[in-house]
Amino acid sequence: MTDKEISWKNKFLNKLLVGDSAELLKEIPNDSIHMIITSPPYFQQRDYGIKEAIGNEKEVEEYIDNLIKVFKECVRIIRPDGHIVFNIGDKYKNGSLLLVPWRFAIEVLNRFSDLKLINVITWVKLNPTPRQYKKRLVSATEPFFDFVKSEDYYFDIDSFLSIHSLLKRKKNNHNNSKIGERYFELIEKSGLTPEQKKKAIKELNKVIREVKEGKIAGFRMKIKGIHALPFGGQEGGRKIQLEKNGFTIIRILGKDLKRDVIESPVETIKGIKHPAIFPEFIIGExxxxxxxxxxxxxxxxxxxxxxxxxxxKLGRYYIGMDINPKYIEYAKKRVKTIQTILEYIV
Ligand SMILES: C[S@@+](CC[C@H](N)C(=O)[O-])C[C@H]1O[C@@H](n2cnc3c(N)ncnc32)[C@H](O)[C@@H]1O
Incomplete structure (x- = not known):
C-alpha cells in the first residue's frame, strides 16, 4: 500500500465523520469505493438544525444543484464496478407534486453522460404516515436510483431477497406431492403411442423435479387429443412438438423473479432521535x-x-458522513453495538 493510500484509509475507513460531504468526499481518491448508498435530506421537508444543511434551499433547482455537487464527487470516487444509490422523496407544493426525485435523476443523466441508471427500485412503505386526505391518496412509495459507471458492475442477484423466496418456497412445499398428478392420468387416457407415453412420463417427472427444487415456478403440459392445439407466433414451435412427440411442456420461470420492488415498514429506533431513518432491511438487501x-x-x-x-453487520467496510455532530454521535453509539467482523489494520 502506498503512503497516500494508507493516509486516506486511516482517516475514512470504518469511520463516521462530521462535515459537509461535498468537501469531505474530495479527500477520497478516484475509483476507490465499491458502493455509495444514501438518502439526502428531502427538499424543504425537515429541519436538521444546521443552516448550511442541504434541503433548506428556496427553489428546487438550487436544491438539485447542491445535491449534484455531492453526486459529482460520488461519481469520481466510485469504482468502475461500483454502484451509486440515491433515495429521494418527493414534495407537494401548491397541491402539486414537484417530481423532485425524477428531476434529480434526469439532471444526473444529463450531466454525467457516461453513467447508466440501471434500476429504479421502489420502496413500498407498509406503514406510511397515517394522514388521510380527502382528495388524494397517501404516498407510500419512494424510489432508490441505482447508477453505475460501466457495464462491468458487481451484481449478486441470488442474494437479493433470498430469505423471502426461501420462506415462500417453504410455504408452497406442502402441496408438492400433488404437483402434476393429473397429467399422469391424462397421458394414460390419451391416444399417444406407448413410446410417446413413455417419453411424456419421463419429461413430466423431470419438470416436476424442477418445480420441487425451486428452479421454476410451475409448468403446463399440453397433450395431443386432450388439449386444444396452440397456434401462431412462439406457439408455432409447440405445435410442431405436439405433432412430433404427442405432448409439449411450457415452463413458468416466475417464482424467483427478482422484481424492482422492496416492501418494508418505515423504521424508528428507540433512543435515536432522527426524523428519517432508513429501514435496515432495505439497506441490507x-x-x-x-x-x-x-x-x-x-x-x-x-x-x-x-x-x-x-x-x-454484513462484513463490509463503512464510511459515514453527516453535517450534524449530534447525529454522528448517535451513529457512533449505534455502530459500536454491532459485533465487528472487519477491522481495518494498517
Ligand atoms: C435523510 S437524512 C439521512 C438519514 C439516514 N439515511 C438514516 O438512516 O438515519 C439526511 C442527513 O443529511 C445530513 N446533511 C444535510 N446536509 C448535509 C451536508 N451538506 N453534508 C453532510 N450531511 C448533510 C442531515 O444532517 C441528515 O442527517
Missing part, C-alpha cells in the same frame, strides 16, 4: 446485491448511521 464482501460502502448523509451499521 441492497448492500448484499450491489457490493462484495469486504467492499467499502459509503453514505455521505449517514444521519443515525443505518448504512454504517448494516455494512458492518
Amino acid at each position: 441492497l448492500i448484499k446485491l450491489l457490493s462484495p464482501s469486504k467492499g467499502i460502502v459509503l453514505d455521505p448523509f449517514v444521519g443515525s448511521g443505518t448504512t454504517a451499521a448494516v455494512a458492518k
Whole structure:
C-alpha cells in the first residue's frame, strides 16, 4: 500500500465523520469505493438544525444543484464496478407534486453522460404516515436510483431477497406431492403411442423435479387429443412438438423473479432521535446485491448511521458522513453495538 493510500484509509475507513460531504468526499481518491448508498435530506421537508444543511434551499433547482455537487464527487470516487444509490422523496407544493426525485435523476443523466441508471427500485412503505386526505391518496412509495459507471458492475442477484423466496418456497412445499398428478392420468387416457407415453412420463417427472427444487415456478403440459392445439407466433414451435412427440411442456420461470420492488415498514429506533431513518432491511438487501464482501460502502448523509451499521453487520467496510455532530454521535453509539467482523489494520 502506498503512503497516500494508507493516509486516506486511516482517516475514512470504518469511520463516521462530521462535515459537509461535498468537501469531505474530495479527500477520497478516484475509483476507490465499491458502493455509495444514501438518502439526502428531502427538499424543504425537515429541519436538521444546521443552516448550511442541504434541503433548506428556496427553489428546487438550487436544491438539485447542491445535491449534484455531492453526486459529482460520488461519481469520481466510485469504482468502475461500483454502484451509486440515491433515495429521494418527493414534495407537494401548491397541491402539486414537484417530481423532485425524477428531476434529480434526469439532471444526473444529463450531466454525467457516461453513467447508466440501471434500476429504479421502489420502496413500498407498509406503514406510511397515517394522514388521510380527502382528495388524494397517501404516498407510500419512494424510489432508490441505482447508477453505475460501466457495464462491468458487481451484481449478486441470488442474494437479493433470498430469505423471502426461501420462506415462500417453504410455504408452497406442502402441496408438492400433488404437483402434476393429473397429467399422469391424462397421458394414460390419451391416444399417444406407448413410446410417446413413455417419453411424456419421463419429461413430466423431470419438470416436476424442477418445480420441487425451486428452479421454476410451475409448468403446463399440453397433450395431443386432450388439449386444444396452440397456434401462431412462439406457439408455432409447440405445435410442431405436439405433432412430433404427442405432448409439449411450457415452463413458468416466475417464482424467483427478482422484481424492482422492496416492501418494508418505515423504521424508528428507540433512543435515536432522527426524523428519517432508513429501514435496515432495505439497506441490507441492497448492500448484499450491489457490493462484495469486504467492499467499502459509503453514505455521505449517514444521519443515525443505518448504512454504517448494516455494512458492518454484513462484513463490509463503512464510511459515514453527516453535517450534524449530534447525529454522528448517535451513529457512533449505534455502530459500536454491532459485533465487528472487519477491522481495518494498517
Ligand atoms: C435523510 S437524512 C439521512 C438519514 C439516514 N439515511 C438514516 O438512516 O438515519 C439526511 C442527513 O443529511 C445530513 N446533511 C444535510 N446536509 C448535509 C451536508 N451538506 N453534508 C453532510 N450531511 C448533510 C442531515 O444532517 C441528515 O442527517
